Amino acid sequence: ALTAGIVGLPNVGKSTLFNAITQAGAEAANYPFATIDPNVGMVEVPDERLQKLTELVKPKKTVPTTFEFTDIAGIVKGASKGEGLGNKFLANIREVDAIIHVVRAFDDENVMREQNRDAEFVDPMADIDTINLELILADLESVNKRYARVEKVARTTKDKDAIAEFAVLEKIKPVLEDGKSARTIEFNEDEQKVVKQLFLLTTKPVLYVANVSEDEVSDPDAIEYVNQIRDFAATENADVVVISARVEEEIAMLDEDEEKVEFLEAIGLTESGVDKLTKAAYHLLGLGTYFTAGEKEVRAWTFKRGIKAPQAAGIIHSDFEKGFIRAVTMSYDDLLQYGSERAVREAGRLREEGKEYIVQDGDIMEFRFNV
Ligand code: GDP
Numbered sequence: 001a002l003t004a005g006i007v008g009l010p011n012v013g014k015s016t017l018f019n020a021i022t023q024a025g026a027e028a029a030n031y032p033f034a035t036i037d038p039n040v041g042m043v044e045v046p047d048e049r050l051q052k053l054t055e056l057v058k059p060k061k062t063v064p065t066t067f068e069f070t071d072i073a074g075i076v077k078g079a080s081k082g083e084g085l086g087n088k089f090l091a092n093i094r095e096v097d098a099i100i101h102v103v104r105a106f107d108d109e110n111v112m113r114e115q116n117r118d119a120e121f122v123d124p125m126a127d128i129d130t131i132n133l134e135l136i137l138a139d140l141e142s143v144n145k146r147y148a149r150v151e152k153v154a155r156t157t158k159d160k161d162a163i164a165e166f167a168v169l170e171k172i173k174p175v176l177e178d179g180k181s182a183r184t185i186e187f188n189e190d191e192q193k194v195v196k197q198l199f200l201l202t203t204k205p206v207l208y209v210a211n212v213s214e215d216e217v218s219d220p221d222a223i224e225y226v227n228q229i230r231d232f233a234a235t236e237n238a239d240v241v242v243i244s245a246r247v248e249e250e251i252a253m254l255d256e257d258e259e260k261v262e263f264l265e266a267i268g269l270t271e272s273g274v275d276k277l278t279k280a281a282y283h284l285l286g287l288g289t290y291f292t293a294g295e296k297e298v299r300a301w302t303f304k305r306g307i308k309a310p311q312a313a314g315i316i317h318s319d320f321e322k323g324f325i326r327a328v329t330m331s332y333d334d335l336l337q338y339g340s341e342r343a344v345r346e347a348g349r350l351r352e353e354g355k356e357y358i359v360q361d362g363d364i365m366e367f368r369f370n371v
Contacts, residue, residue, distance in 0.1 A: 001302070003040070003068040004207070004281040005096030009127050011111055012104040013211040013245035017273075018071045020245065023252030024274050026066045034066070041069045045282060045300065046275045047289060049332050049362065053298045056335065065289055065300040067278050070096050077130060080137035090138050094199060098284050099206040100277070103127055105225035106213035106244070124210070124225045128232060132181060135201040140176040142200060143169055168194040176202070183236055205284045208233045208240045209277065217244040218268030241280045243273025288361035291332065292316070309357040313367040323370035327353045332362035 008014045021041035028034070034042055044064040054062045072092045079086030093099065103124045147169045153159050154166030168191050172182050181202035187195055195203055210226045220226045220242040233240045251272050254260050264272060288305045290312060291298065303312050309329075314321030330341065334349045344350050359365070 001066075001068055002097040002285050002287065002304070003070050004098040004100050004285070005070040005072040005093055006100045006102060007072045007093065007131060008102035008209075009104070009130060012102050012127065013106075014071070014073075014102050016245035016249050017102060017209070017211070017243070018069070020248035020252040021069050021274055024248075024272070026064075030063050031066060039071045039073075041071065042066050043069070043274060043278050045278055045289070045302070046271075047300055049289075049291070050298065050300050052336060053291060053293055053332070053364075056339070057293050057295070057298050059293070059295055059298040061297045063297060063299040065302045067282055067287075067302070069100070069281070072096070077134070079134045080141065086134075090134075090201065093135070093201055093204075097204070098281060099201075099204050100209055100281060101128065101131060101206055102209045102211055102245075103229055105210040105223060105229060105242075106216075108213070122225065124229050125232060128208070128229070132202070133179065136176050136179060136181060139182060139200045139202050140173075142198065143173050143176060146198065147173060164190065165194050165197075167191075168198075172198075172200075181206075181236060183238075206236065206238050207277075207280055207284050208238055210240055210242045211245050212242055214244045214246045214267070217242065217247055217273075239280055239284065241273070241277050243277065245273075248273045288359070290359055290361070290363040290365055292366065293335075293364050294366075303359055305361070307359055308355060309353050309359055309365075309367075310355055312359045312365065313369065316367070319371065320367050320369050324355065325368040325370060327357065328366040328368065329353045329357070330364050331360070332364060335364055 006014055006018055018041055021043055024043055026042045026044045031042070043066065045067050047064060050062060050064055072089065074086070074089035074092065079089045104122055104127060105124055107122055146165065150162045150166050150169065153162040171185060175182060175185055182200050183203050183206065208229050210229045212220060212223055212226060216223050226242055230240050247267065251260050251263055254263060260272065264270065286305045287302050289300050290303060291300055301315050303315060309327045310321045310324040313324050313327065329351045330344045330349060334344050335341070338344045338347055338349070341350065
């Protein structure tokens with residue numbers, strides 16, 4: 001499964017947020033094969049459609065799909081110099097599919113700023129720079145290594161791969177040297193293939209989380225720190241999610257959904273920060289949801305957008321993919337409009353999709369396969 005890693009300077013609220021994520025955690029009984037890793041927090045992906053489907057189909061059981069956040073601890077400053085934990089920090093980032101960069105955007109004189117100590121005030125931009133610089137330096141080292149290796153081949157032979165790689169390296173190197181992330185560069189499709197092979201850190205999709213004060217979370221537009229973060233994120237085409245980790249911590253301690261809604265309403269919110277973050281990360285990674293809907297179970301499944309029906313079937317079970325014949329498919333919207341599978345079929349909207357069908361978000365699928 002794809003995962004997003006939570007990074008940030010010390011004392012910005014990462015642990016508070018991660019604890020809230022773990023507390024909000026997916027109901028273990030529904031996911032018996034989930035790996036148990038203390039650094040991974042698995043949450044259920046909020047999806048209003050699942051509730052509607054449940055009302056319509058009345059299954060015995062409803063199972064949401066899940067998303068995994070990874071807590072990336074470790075020192076930050078000096079990481080690119082490869083000192084002890086620093087290496088591990090970068091290696092952990094290398095393993096995740098997207099980066100969730102938590103930035104302190106709350107004033108609280110009781111909470112010290114560990115790094116950038118010399119700065120007197122909370123300074124989101126300085127904090128963002130500190131982390132990004134480490135990632136940029138680490139990438140620069142990888143790029144320089146490759147550069148030294150392919151330069152001669154690219155310049156003196158007709159080796160197409162070396163020439164293509166060298167061209168990409170020449171594009172990336174000056175940007176990193178300029179202190180910018182490689183994700184600010186636009187690559188064409190061929191270049192993207194080369195970039196993927198470089199396994200860089202600053203090409204990973206990123207999402208900034210502005211951790212704001214519990215007193216200000218209902219009106220983030222009025223927070224100057226948030227606007228600074230938004231302006232910077234825009235230069236990377238990145239999204240910003242505003243949360244208050246303190247609030248999340250308190251929500252996570254409530255047992256009943258009703259209590260949570262009331263609590264959120266009381267502070268002027270409609271959705272928890274963890275839910276917001278989960279949706280944003282899901283979107284960032286290009287994920288979509290399809291459903292299976294039977295009397296026994298209505299269930300949501302996560303897929304990477306662009307995959308074809310057999311691969312989608314394989315998410316449920318590898319046998320479904322191996323023996324794939326076809327997928328009886330209807331859209332969520334059609335089922336809602338017509339009210340039952342039968343009515344959807346009578347309206348001529350029930351489809352038999354084959355091996356080349358590209359699965360769409362909101363598809364309700366039933367796979368036919370050979371055993
Ligand atoms: P980490 O080092 O990034 O994991 O940071 P922590 O989660 O340990 O938080 C550092 C301190 O900041 C703790 O004392 C938290 O209670 C406090 N903190 C975290 N989020 C908020 C917040 O939204 N508002 C306030 N006032 N304090 C917060």
